[in-house]
Amino acid sequence: MNTEDTQDARDARAPRGPQDADGFSLPRSRRANERLHALVPGGAHTYAKGDDQYPENLAPVISHGRGAHVWDVDGNRYIEYGSGLRSVSLGHAHPRVVEAVRRELDRGSNFVRPSVVEVEAAERFLATVPTAEMVKFAKNGSDVTTAAVRLARAVTGRPRVAICGDHPFFSVDDWFIGTTPMSTGIPAATTELTVAFPYGDLAATEELLTRYRDEVACLILEPAHTEPPPGYLAGLRELADRHGCVLVFDEMITGFRWSEAGAQGLYGVVPDLSTFGKALGNGFAVSALAGRRDLMERGGLRHSGDRVFLLSTTHGAETHSLAAAMAVQTTYAEEGITARLHALGERLAAGVREAAASAGVGDHLVLRGRASNLVFATLDENRQPSQQYRTLFLRRLLTGGVLAPSFVVSSALGDADIDHTVDVVARACAVYRKALDASDPTPWLAGRPVKPVFRRLA
Template identity: 90%
Template sequence: MDTEVTEETEEFSLPRSRQANERLHALIPGGAHTYAKGDDQYPENLAPVISHGHGAHVWDVDGNRYIEYGSGLRSVSLGHAHPRVLEAVRREIDRGGNFVRPSIVEVEAAERFLATVPTAEMVKFAKNGSDVTTAAVRLARAVTGRPRVAVCGDHPFFSVDDWFIGTTPMSAGIPAATTELTVTFPYGDLAATEELLTRYRDEVACLILEPAGHTEPPPGYLAGLRDLADRHGCVLVFDEMITGLRWSEAGAQGLYGVVPDLSTFGKALGNGFAVSALAGRRELMEWGGLRHSGDRVFLLSTTHGAETHSLAAATAVQTTYVEEGVTARLHAIGERLAAGVREAAAATGVGDHLVVRGRASNLVFATLDEHGRPSQEYRTLFLRRLLAGGVLAPSFVVSSALDDADVDRTVDVVAQACAVYRKALDAADPTPWLSGRPVKPVFRRSV
């Protein structure tokens, strides 16, 4: 079966996906390898299990085809099975994947990365974001001799490791002594950050944050952070997992012109292949190497960080971005989508309740109830209607594989969903349109 889903929500069901989800839960804690992919993030019994994908489309095991957004949690920005990336990967797979000594591919990947992100002087590759953010924290602590880490409390995720997860509602299993060493500062508020650094004078090793999020940084904010870090002797770390490539080929640091001491990249870097990067100033990065006179720092040592096919994928992705102007295309697609969704929401009277936010290349949406408060119930209603219309969209984050027809189809489905949203608002009760429990936030203390 290769048909787009057109059924009404009440008739739409996913029997094979439901069975596959049961199998997943029986074998894998949480039923997925990333909490954000869990079936609790989707309407009850409507969590598609994917069979395959190509370009901007995916097919579930029930045979339904969807226009997909947020591909691979923002990692597949060129679209699934991108030919240029696959060509590079296949070439290296035929030549061997991992060796007892560095391969020439590691040199080529590092050269390509540092040419794309010229604000960095050295780079080290790993497999996931947590590898490199934790390495950045360890390096900052080693360089400064300080114990505390200051994280931006307005940004949702930095690492699976104890120094960060201990600050979330899912802190079970993490000693309080570890959590107490992590403090938070608010995004956009330089005065509050300076107060924090003054309160913990000579204790904070680093400031770590996403340089931009759902809103643009206030004028002068990132430069102000740079100045604060310099004056208080701490390391400035930009987490560019999301902003890397999507904001500009060189990330947010390339767009806004503020150079961090260290930065971390991942997600879009491999177009779905597992690769991440820690980059930064040579003076700091070399502490994790062999050409310095201090104590050795165990920076990163990953068996699979040097897999040739993943590094080849990263090289191909960056080359494609630079040569084909992918970042500009992502923005153009996102702007078209955002305008269409906002127009559809306004036309059905829900423009104040279905709200599109974020940079055009990284759009998310908020679902607000009749009082203007964030609502998981209305999110559930909206997701159900999207799924029934053949749109898989936990966010509206675009890939460059989307075309105008995909966007137009998405807007049509959104308009149909908004009409139901209006009915629920008029009734002041979305329950009749949920057909089960509401979707749940990822970070919560209880199951």
Template identity: 80%
Template sequence: MDFTRSREANKRLHDLVPGGAHTYAKGEDQYPEGMAPVISHGRGAHVWDVDGNEYLEYGSGLRSVSLGHAHPRVVEAVRAQLSLGSNFVRPSVLEVDAAARFLATVPTAEMVKFAKNGSDVTTAAVRLARAATGRPLVALCGDQPFFSTDDWFVATTGMPAGIPAETTDLTVTFPYGDLAAVSALLAEGQVACLILEAATRTDPPPGYLEGLRELCTRHGVVLVFDEMITGFRWSEAGAQGLYGVTPDLSTFGKALGNGFAVSALAGRRDLMELGGLRDTRERVFLLSTTHGAETHALAAAMAVLDTYVAEGIAARLHALGARLAAGVRAVAADAGVADHVVVRGRDSNLVFGTLDPSGRPSQEYRTLFLRQLITGGVIGPSFVVSSALTDADIDRTVEVVARACAVYREALDADDPTPWMGGRPVKPVFRRFA
């Protein structure tokens, strides 16, 4: 495959954009050396790079494009709204329609406010919880990878430079699945909110979410579910709709706009009204964004919600993922690498692990595996499906994975993946030094 134009574009990107991308997870360092395609366009589950190479894409837009690129219903809704104007000095009637549509789809919430990014709304949830409780600490699940680009979270990552210690000390962590640890943490009486993804790779332990709900209620702590990934992938009503546990606040984004920038903070009316105009108490600066309710983004969100409900998209994502997971596991077993190429996660949100001969996660073997996928015309940091994939696309992906597994077996037998890496290994997203 020829990557000449992509390499040139990557160099230009690094000259103009710190890191060469606007999201660290899309960085050139996440791909094998010299094989970081710069995308020209996409349609459905397929994308093309500037060199003309075509790929089946997984994890599209960091899980945001769940219906596939340029989905007709979404594009039509956005195009129609653009001709009517996108931002006014007063709210558009579309804000009423979009809020009603969202709350009908996520009936566990009573009010909603829209913004652009996931970080906007998770930080707003934290601020609201602190204002409502008068407490300083944020407790987040330390076993989960990402909540915000704001200081309260980034302080806990491997890239905390620039964040004062006073801010760092206001965030504490808890392990997923351990109710006793949360109980001890909340008993100190300083925690304003508990924030976590309701589930990641597996379903919650029996009674865990119910236990969190009871503990937060008992201690007056605001329970926040981050539904950026689980929202619309676990069910049309998110993880809270699937598991039947209602948080005080929840945050949505990613799949909500199918690639258009829109996020949502939703939750209990009494909490949300603290950021409104109808309450006589001291007001809370909740969210006040110039572009948070751009009409074309809200039109996209409504088209997405309509499509999910009308076409049963969450069920389709699970069915496609199940087919893919079964196929990958079968070819990995056939190649003798089932203990090293490992598919994990909910069927609608699959990731893969690449393990060395000792069974430890390996960036070197990940590099080898990604290189073989890209060479076969499959790109993605995960196996997260979009509903635009067909059964034939899944079958083709499995064929490419089978060839990659054969190479993986060779590298394991040689006890050295270096000859198949093509250069430096891919790197973790969060790291202190380059």
């Protein structure tokens, strides 16, 4: 028996979380988390993966993943949701993606001149997102959203950036992070150049553009933070045109999950610039800035104006990541992945809502978002958002073998996975009801509550 077969056998025998919730412990994960904190600020390379986002001493450290399942270093197996912060939409180690990557690894991954893979990847991307005319690749979402902002400022000659204030995250760069509670280290003069508009409110956005007349370089938003009101995106398009600013769609999440061409493809509204990432590489590091040729070319060599330092990244065009992106796009197109994600999400949502209603907590465990991108809110006895009730709920999910900071699905989930998840949710809701009846979830927390990512103090 080879090593891989041995691992498969071990995986098959791994428990899907212990049955005794009160006895659930992760000693190896706890030690690994301590090692991480000693070496890595925050104990993770993304704040959303920090152990403060999980119940105390119940933050599993992952050994490996396959499909919709992951295994922790303690040997527990989990059904995973929100995989890779929504990036692994096809499931872990997807064969088609892995094979495309493996082929390129044997050919070299980075050269002193562009690889032919770069033009192939650009052609494939622009065929997938036909509303764009040019594309430039990078490694993460922050790079491309900041490039979009810089380009908008360059072409308009205006300093201000208008962000949708309902969107939780755009970039690690100063123009956005300065607007959050974690603004330490960012000059106030930078933050003052970023203003916010509410999602779905065209009148408020027009008032903002009028107040800062000829100062706003761009409107940047996730185009479908929630389902857009009828005519909203088209109205934003008209406002941007009338006020002379650039319309930027952040399609990090909506790209592929809403349609292969993102929300712009689904709703038929064309932005000037758009940014993609997350699902584009199925876990491999690749992002994209795409848009109108006359704007994008300002970052190139074929124009007579001042040059814009658009994007220049050593690793932005690594061949294996671009190969992964092409394999992802092919898989979505040939296998109808977007429709599958939506169907899986609808099935999960129906089961979770029924379980919550049956336990009498339907007004307290609330699902939100498009079926392919479900998140949940945990509300207290006064129907206010509660980190304590979130802690209670996450703890019960973990002990049942469900790792779910959200209920964002991957296409690797099967019917048995959904059924098991709903069963675990039902058991968690029964405990949720007990805590509500007691008006105090503390006895069920077994430690400090989970914490929001954006907060001023550690």
